[in-house]
Amino acid sequence: MGRSSKDKRDIYYRLAKEEGWRARSAFKLLQLDQEFNLFTCVRRAVDLCAAPGSWSQVLSRKLRANEEEKEQVKIVSVDLQAMAPLPGVTQIQGDITKVSTAQEIVRHFAGRPADLVVCDGAPDVTGLHDVDEYIQAQLLLAALNITTHVLKPGGTFIFRGKDVTLLYSQLRVFFKQVTCAKPRSSRNSSIEAFVVCQNYTPPEGYAPNMSNPLLDHSYDVDFNQLEGPNRIIVPFLACGDLSAYDSDQTYPLQLDASQEYRYTPPTQPPILPPYQQACLLRKNNLLAQQDFLPLDQTLISMKLSDQHDASPN
DSSP states (O other): OTTHHHHHHOHHHHHHHHTTOSSTTHHHHHHHHHHHOTTTTOOEEEEESOTTOHHHHHHHHHHTOSTTTGGGOEEEEEESSOOOOOTTEEEEESOTTSHHHHHHHHHHTTTOOEEEEEEOOOOOOOSOHHHHHHHHHHHHHHHHHHHHHHEEEEEEEEEEESOOHHHHHHHTTTEEEEEEEEOTTSOTTSOOEEEEEEEEOOOTTOOOOTTOOOOOOOSOTTGGGOOGGGSOOOOEEEOSOTTSOOTTSOOOSOOSTTSOOOOOOOSSOOSSOTTHHHHHHHHTTOTTOSOOOOOOHHHHHHHHHHHHHHSOO
């Protein structure tokens, strides 16, 4: 089956390539917008943990669709990794835990706060569940932290998360409405969900602080153990209906009888993936050798380029 096997197993992966999206995650933001009308009256948007840029692509296409209002739209994408350019998107290669990054975002908006902040970031997993959960929590804390610096009152904040019961009580300090949503493109086998926080209303006198954005310290450390009416039920919304594609189902390669299936390469391959050197060593049968010198990045790029040129596709 070759390269077409993943196209057959993952319908949203295939559609992302065919429609020119950098990653299948673009459909998650599109489906969230269908339910919550996220882009209404949005002129300034921030995409945190943006690489490889599929959510920034959605923001660019949606917010800049009107030619007359295109010049008024400003989109800023932030990530530690480099990202290929996108039309109308300003990129910041920086750390979202730094005050300087928040200041640079606001500076790009000419001192005006953002209407919308989105974050689809997730840390590299280690396999140690306790460590992974801690790192994920710290990433979400950093995203909320920087959001309190750049989001305007009444704005919207979206991030990917799980186990939001305790986090829900904290978010209600800053947002009037907090909803947990599951897009159809998010696999049923995944515990992934997205928290949509609307109507940003910080407490009176609150000053954003990168060290601790959570103002309310009165919640119980055993909050997740509460039962009955004392336990807050987080609103959960399944986006879309049964007419949408199932992200866990395998589909035939030829969806439309009138159109023959043709393989589509990825829209934007990774610029410098961390696995690049390991792949090259494996292809050259060097992983089994005990003593080898680290290959120069320039040599790696040249070899990969030669392999790509030699490919029949």
